[in-house]
Amino acid sequence: MTAAVDALTPDTPDAPDSTGPEPAEKKSSRFTFRTLSSGSVLGALPFFAFVAAFLIIPIIANLIRAFQDPAGRFSVATMAEAVGPTYRQAFWLTTQLSLLTAVIGGVLGVILAWALVSADGPRWLTSLVSSFSALASQSGGVQLAFAFVAMLGTQGMVTGWIESIAPGAMAEFSITGFLGVTIVYLYFQVPLMAILMLPAMGGVKKAWYEAAASLGASKFQYLRDVAVPVLWPSIIGSLLLLFANAFAAYATAYALAGGSLNLVPIVIGFLISGNVLLNPGLAAALVTWMMIIILAAMGIRFLLTRKSDQWLSN
Amino acid sequence: MNHPRSLNRPHVELRDVVKKYGPKTVLRDLTLSIGEGEMVALLGPSGCGKSTSLRILAGLESADSGQVLIGGKDVSATPTRERNMGIVFQAYSLFPHLTARDNVAYGLRIRGVKTAERRRRAGELLELVGLSEHVDKYPNQMSGGQQQRVALARSLAIEPDVLLLDEPLSALDAKVRGQLRDEIRRIQLSRGIATLLVTHDQEEAIIMADRVGVMREGRIGQIGTPADLYGNPQTPFIAGFVGIVNRIPGIVTDGGIRVLGADLEIVNPELRVDAAQPATALIRPEDIDLAHDDAARFKVTDKQLRGIFTAVMVQDEVLEQPLRIDLPTRAADRFQVGMGVQMAVQRRDTVIDHPTEREAAEAQALSQVETYR
Amino acid sequence: MIDRPNAPTVSTRTSRSSGGRGGNAATTAILVVALIFFFLPWIAAAVFGFTRPGEGITAAPLLESLQNPKALPAIRDTLLLTLASTLLMLALLVPTNIFLNLRAPQLAKVAEMLSVLPLVIPAVALVSGVSQFYRAVAPAFINSLWSLVPLYVILSMPLCYRAIDAGVKALDLRTLFAASSSLGAGTWTTLLRVVLPNLRVAMLSAALLSVAMCLAEYAMASLLLHYTFPVFLVEVSNNNPRGIAALSFITIIITWLLLVAISAMSRADRATDTATDKVRKN
Numbered sequence: 008m009t010a011a012v013d014a015l016t017p018d019t020p021d022a023p024d025s026t027g028p029e030p031a032e033k034k035s036s037r038f039t040f041r042t043l044s045s046g047s048v049l050g051a052l053p054f055f056a057f058v059a060a061f062l063i064i065p066i067i068a069n070l071i072r073a074f075q076d077p078a079g080r081f082s083v084a085t086m087a088e089a090v091g092p093t094y095r096q097a098f099w100l101t102t103q104l105s106l107l108t109a110v111i112g113g114v115l116g117v118i119l120a121w122a123l124v125s126a127d128g129p130r131w132l133t134s135l136v137s138s139f140s141a142l143a144s145q146s147g148g149v150q151l152a153f154a155f156v157a158m159l160g161t162q163g164m165v166t167g168w169i170e171s172i173a174p175g176a177m178a179e180f181s182i183t184g185f186l187g188v189t190i191v192y193l194y195f196q197v198p199l200m201a202i203l204m205l206p207a208m209g210g211v212k213k214a215w216y217e218a219a220a221s222l223g224a225s226k227f228q229y230l231r232d233v234a235v236p237v238l239w240p241s242i243i244g245s246l247l248l249l250f251a252n253a254f255a256a257y258a259t260a261y262a263l264a265g266g267s268l269n270l271v272p273i274v275i276g277f278l279i280s281g282n283v284l285l286n287p288g289l290a291a292a293l294v295t296w297m298m299i300i301i302l303a304a305m306g307i308r309f310l311l312t313r314k315s316d317q318w319l320s321n
Numbered sequence: 322m323n324h325p326r327s328l329n330r331p332h333v334e335l336r337d338v339v340k341k342y343g344p345k346t347v348l349r350d351l352t353l354s355i356g357e358g359e360m361v362a363l364l365g366p367s368g369c370g371k372s373t374s375l376r377i378l379a380g381l382e383s384a385d386s387g388q389v390l391i392g393g394k395d396v397s398a399t400p401t402r403e404r405n406m407g408i409v410f411q412a413y414s415l416f417p418h419l420t421a422r423d424n425v426a427y428g429l430r431i432r433g434v435k436t437a438e439r440r441r442r443a444g445e446l447l448e449l450v451g452l453s454e455h456v457d458k459y460p461n462q463m464s465g466g467q468q469q470r471v472a473l474a475r476s477l478a479i480e481p482d483v484l485l486l487d488e489p490l491s492a493l494d495a496k497v498r499g500q501l502r503d504e505i506r507r508i509q510l511s512r513g514i515a516t517l518l519v520t521h522d523q524e525e526a527i528i529m530a531d532r533v534g535v536m537r538e539g540r541i542g543q544i545g546t547p548a549d550l551y552g553n554p555q556t557p558f559i560a561g562f563v564g565i566v567n568r569i570p571g572i573v574t575d576g577g578i579r580v581l582g583a584d585l586e587i588v589n590p591e592l593r594v595d596a597a598q599p600a601t602a603l604i605r606p607e608d609i610d611l612a613h614d615d616a617a618r619f620k621v622t623d624k625q626l627r628g629i630f631t632a633v634m635v636q637d638e639v640l641e642q643p644l645r646i647d648l649p650t651r652a653a654d655r656f657q658v659g660m661g662v663q664m665a666v667q668r669r670d671t672v673i674d675h676p677t678e679r680e681a682a683e684a685q686a687l688s689q690v691e692t693y694r
Numbered sequence: 695m696i697d698r699p700n701a702p703t704v705s706t707r708t709s710r711s712s713g714g715r716g717g718n719a720a721t722t723a724i725l726v727v728a729l730i731f732f733f734l735p736w737i738a739a740a741v742f743g744f745t746r747p748g749e750g751i752t753a754a755p756l757l758e759s760l761q762n763p764k765a766l767p768a769i770r771d772t773l774l775l776t777l778a779s780t781l782l783m784l785a786l787l788v789p790t791n792i793f794l795n796l797r798a799p800q801l802a803k804v805a806e807m808l809s810v811l812p813l814v815i816p817a818v819a820l821v822s823g824v825s826q827f828y829r830a831v832a833p834a835f836i837n838s839l840w841s842l843v844p845l846y847v848i849l850s851m852p853l854c855y856r857a858i859d860a861g862v863k864a865l866d867l868r869t870l871f872a873a874s875s876s877l878g879a880g881t882w883t884t885l886l887r888v889v890l891p892n893l894r895v896a897m898l899s900a901a902l903l904s905v906a907m908c909l910a911e912y913a914m915a916s917l918l919l920h921y922t923f924p925v926f927l928v929e930v931s932n933n934n935p936r937g938i939a940a941l942s943f944i945t946i947i948i949t950w951l952l953l954v955a956i957s958a959m960s961r962a963d964r965a966t967d968t969a970t971d972k973v974r975k976n
Contacts, residue, residue: 067823221401301814
């Protein structure tokens with residue numbers, strides 16, 4: 008299951024030039040236990056209990072197991088083994104896949120986001136692409152894998168088209184290989200990037216470009232001095248999310264490549280389901296490393312976008 | 322581009338500019354000129370084309386036909402960045418990631434001015450607009466009024482030939498608006514820059530500009546000094562837009578219109594109302610004088626103190642709406658609510674408008690009355 | 695008679711960038727290309743799944759795959775899981791969100807942070823943790839198919855919580871409750887008759903996300919050794935790739951139809967809003 012997005016179906020963005028009164032005061036919301044009444048805790052109890060039981064506790068259990076040796080004593084050996092020589096290749100391959108799909112997905116996604124924000128095209132088209140982007144960004148899963156097999160597999164529809172134009176071009180290509188999986192991942196990475204960048208790019212005011220022009224700046228200078236500096240934290244932040252998203256993906260990769268692709272989630276899956284050796288301690292350690300990587304990416308993202316979100320709101 | 326100031330003669334012109342958006346014509350043969358050091362305001366309701374005119378002058382939009390001239394040269398084909406114009410937008414035009422100083426210095430940076438020099442000049446300009454304590458603040462740390470001051474300083478940094486102000490005060494509080502209004506005018510006068518001000522606020526236009534053009538549906542209805550526009554409006558729309566008018570029904574005669582017992586010339590005979598037909602005269606509150614007369618038809622119903630003048634509301638049975646007469650407060654003190662008053666129009670001419678059904682009926686009713694004297 | 699013109703408020707510019715730089719054509723081209731790429735794999739799935747070399751268009755692969763004795767139970771189980779998970783998600787998130795937004799705004803922030811947690815904890819991680827804990831504590835639970843229900847709710851939480859939260863925040867809860875109680879309605883009546891109808895679109899959007907997720911969820915089901923529809927698809931994919939492609943196509947069509955239905959409903963809602971506004975203004 009691919010990781011989720013920040014916004015649901017985004018509204019078709021309006022013209023970025025907004026006019027309004029002074030920026031609102033930031034509401035101070037300091038959370039103190041004093042402000043809780045017993046009633047409020049009670050009302051929220053089902054939710055928190057549910058989350059505790061099915062999310063928090065399993066994660067803690069996983070963490071504990073990761074720092075135990077097979078006998079159950081505290082040890083970092085398992086964690087060390089998880090990044091040892093046997094598994095290093097998996098981390099490296101997963102990182103490569105995630106980086107590749109993040110960067111390519113990022114570039115294409117920004118282009119798509121630009122097209123959506125420009126609002127130059129027909130309104131129905133923008134709205135349609137917008138809704139489908141939201142849906143496509145969530146489509147990672149087995150059905151997507153099989154659809155791509157139908158499209159680019161050995162008997163695939165598009166494979167046939169390409170073969171008829173340039174015979175032999177598709178001979179080396181396999182949808183179940185690294186490149187094939189990359190292409191399939193892009194199906195949800197590109198719209199995910201677009202959706203993540205929509206709020207930021209919608210926040211770029213038209214008046215900035217016009218002001219820069221009046222001050223003598225060319226389009227390139229405007230991009231260099233205003234647009235890119237304002238947007239790059241959002242871009243890097245979104246790339247990080249795409250990276251984390253790809254790193255954690257399981258279903259799509261498994262449906263395409265089964266066990267032949269040495270990715271970290273696949274390896275974890277094998278260890279859990281006992282396909283190789285039932286070694287839940289190692290699985291727990293691998294999971295913990297994976298979560299550390301993802302947490303690091305999200306942490307950097309949070310720090311980056313805190314400042315630029317202010318610039319792009321209003 | 323090099324614009325040594327001593328050679329500047331920024332005579333700015335828009336000639337016969339036409340602009341269409343799809344089927345809609347936004348500007349119809351718009352012609353406007355701004356003299357050196359002059360501030361001209363374009364005043365009108367939203368949708369009248371005033372902002373479009375400014376944007377065409379700036380080069381942000383291109384006209385379908387017509388010319389834009391600066392200093393006698395046709396710049397219609399010149400892109401915005403080469404027109405050397407300062408623009409202040411309505412809101413949110415500051416670069417959010419730069420401090421006030423860096424915002425102001427940006428134009429100088431583009432022109433290759435060295436860092437120390439441009440920072441110094443930016444500091445000077447920020448001092449000019451009263452923000453010397455805020456030079457290192459970011460836009461989101463400043464109020465709307467402060468942001469607009471920075472925007473003004475930024476536009477002045479490049480020593481523009483023309484200054485364009487696109488509703489610069491509309492997004493601000495009333496109080497801040499008043500302060501900033503005076504400052505902008507003061508700076509504009511001291512620098513002698515030809516300026517175009519676009520606004521929907523008639524008070525702003527009247528107070529700030531040397532000349533005001535009232536726009537409606539893509540055309541300038543009338544352009545002149547504030548006094549011209551206020552004292553001699555040529556159409557009902559302008560009369561009502563640039564100040565308050567009383568709508569007083571009367572009957573058209575051979576030479577003009579008879580209203581409130583007075584015969585007035587018609588300023589806008591092109592409206593074409595036949596003699597003996599009703600029409601509505603638009604008369605300003607201060608153009609009517611009052612005299613105490615208990616036998617008169619009109620009675621004082623209310624007095625509203627407005628400072629040095631008082632608005633005296635006067636009602637007659639026939640008229641649906643009261644009339645408003647503005648008198649100096651000391652003079653108004655002589656009149657009390659309930660008193661009968663005679664009215665005397667202090668002008669020789671008036672703008673007329675087509676009467677509404679109600680007004681037409683009122684005109685007929687009033688004409689039956691013998692006399693107002 | 696006094697005549698004063700309308701002083702319009704701050705002007706808004708609807709930007710049609712007529713300084714177009716060819717933007718219009720490029721934008722449209724990009725959007726069209728994007729749309730084609732979104733649809734293409736599924737069209738391929740339909741083509742692949744509903745044809746056979748030499749036979750033309752046929753439903754044979756689809757039917758053969760369904761004739762597999764494991765097919766229908768798997769489909770049934772997935773549908774039941776989808777239904778149960780979606781209902782549980784709504785039953786858990788909607789009252790909680792309303793309650794938090796109304797009574798405990800600070801706790802609401804904590805809840806929001808928690809709801810985003812599954813983003814950082816991918817499915818395989820959750821399986822690992824759940825496996826660890828519940829196999830030791832309550833093995834019967836983890837062995838039952840129904841253990842997937844709460845886990846699916848957790849997985850869908852980041853998106854669904856946001857969708858519902860957005861819908862609730864768009865309502866002025868305090869005013870609604872105050873107005874309703876001044877007319878004599880109790881809390882529950884207000885909830886059922888006033889608040890929920892206004893949350894229709896938000897709830898349906900959340901439900902759509904939940905359904906889309908459940909129909910395609912593979913990691914947890916397979917690693918916890920349950921046999922759901924996606925698990926079936928993967929298992930049979932080598933034997934009957936065409937049939938599986940056909941089934942994949944059908945799955946996505948269901949999701950699209952739901953999306954269209956919800957969009958239509960939200961447009962109808964907005965039309966009602968503008969209509970009521972018009973009536974109110976007159």
